[in-house]
Amino acid sequence: MTPSAKRVTSSDVARAAGVSRTTVSFVLNNRAEQSIPEATRLRVLEAARRLDYRPHASARALAAGRSDIVLLSIPDLPIGTNISRFVEELASALAEHGLTLVTHLAGANGRSVADVCATVGASAVVGFDPFDEETAEDLRRAGAAVVLPSAVEESPAARPIGLMQARYLIGKGHRNLGVALPGPSGLEPMAQERLRGVADACAEAGIDPPLALDAPLDTEQAALAVDMWIGRSVTAICAFNDDVAIAVLAGARARGLTVPDDLAVIGVDDIPTAGLIHPPLTTIRFGLHEVARRRATAVINGLSGQESGLVAESAATEIVERSSA
Structure with missing residues (x-):
């Protein structure tokens, strides 16, 4: 058996x-x-390159006074396009400041986020939702100098999304709305918040509350929901997200209905396929680039001993108008 190669150390670089x-x-x-002479600096860098030296994480952390690890706690939910985009944007924004993003699926293997924080030696922990004070304190004890967001900082805004969808459809002249829910999926709390937003918009316009039904990602089951909406004279659907909206489109097509003439549909997320289906899907797009940049800036500020600067502010959103509504 060939023994593993000996790790190159800073002592090896110094000797070389x-x-x-x-x-x-x-x-x-x-x-x-x-003040290091330029010739010396170049000699050290060349020796490190030649020996393929990689600083040990713990040694680098000791030298810097903290690690370069930022831990992202992802909720135990289906990881869709938006979460994937956010992770990519945040990782990129942090990398510009020499920080490395590590992700952890909350609840995975029964390990708490504080345990994972201590294991990887994270200097900062970022969540999708505000951490409760007990969890935030556990994270600080585990070594995190920065914990974001706190209960008074940026928080999710599910209800305004439903409000935005419904106002758009009502503005198109629809007076009888339906809501397409994702069904059992772990997304129920967010789905209920969006449903409340649609209901708020209906109350605001003086029309009946929306008819909310599950629209699973199955053509026949979605078609059954479409039957119920049409039977109740619903003319427009606020779908929980684009996947659910596409299921509604499939259900409507299976029943021989024309979208948007017989049934208008609006989704959420603007996934890559939203503009490719027939008809192209009207949806809501999130400014995830801005959100990721705000979180990264807040982490950098916190690690520098400044106020995070993160405030109660939701992601910038816009309606992407296509042919389905």
Whole structure:
């Protein structure tokens, strides 16, 4: 059996460059307060490159006074397009500041987010929802200098999404709305908040409350929901998300209905296929780039000892008008 290769250390780099380990540390950690001759700096960098030196995470953290790990706690929900986009945007924004994003699915393997924080040595922990004070305190004890968002900072805004969908349809002249829910999926709390938003818009317009039905991702089951909506003279549907909206479109097509003439549909998320289906789906798009940048800036500010600057503000949203509504 071939023994594993010995890990290259900063001592190896120092010997190869003919300098002290302290000088290697100053150069590789880019310590601006130390004046290192350019020739020496280049010699150290060349030795590190030649030896394929990789700083050990714990040593790097000790030198910097903190780790470069940011832990993202993802709720135990189906990971759709928006969550994937957000993770990519946040990872990119943090990487610009030399920080590495590690994700953890909340509840996975029964481990708490505080346990994972301690294991990976995260300096900051970011959640989708505000952490309760007990969890936030556990995270701080586990070593997190920054915990975002807190209960008084940025929080989800599910209800305004439903309100936005319904106002759009009502503005198109619809007076009898339906809501397409995702069914059992772990998304029920968010779905109920969006339903309340639609109901608020209906009350605001002086029309009957919406008829809410499950529209699973199955053509025949979605068609059964369409039958009930049509039987109750519903003319427009606020779908929980684009996947559910596409199921409604399939159900309407199975019943020989024309969208939007017989039944208008609006979704949420603007997934890549939303503009490719027939008819192209009217939906709501989130400004996830802005949200990710705000979270990254808040992390950087917090790690620098400043106020996070994160305020109670939802993601920028816009209606993407296509042919389904």
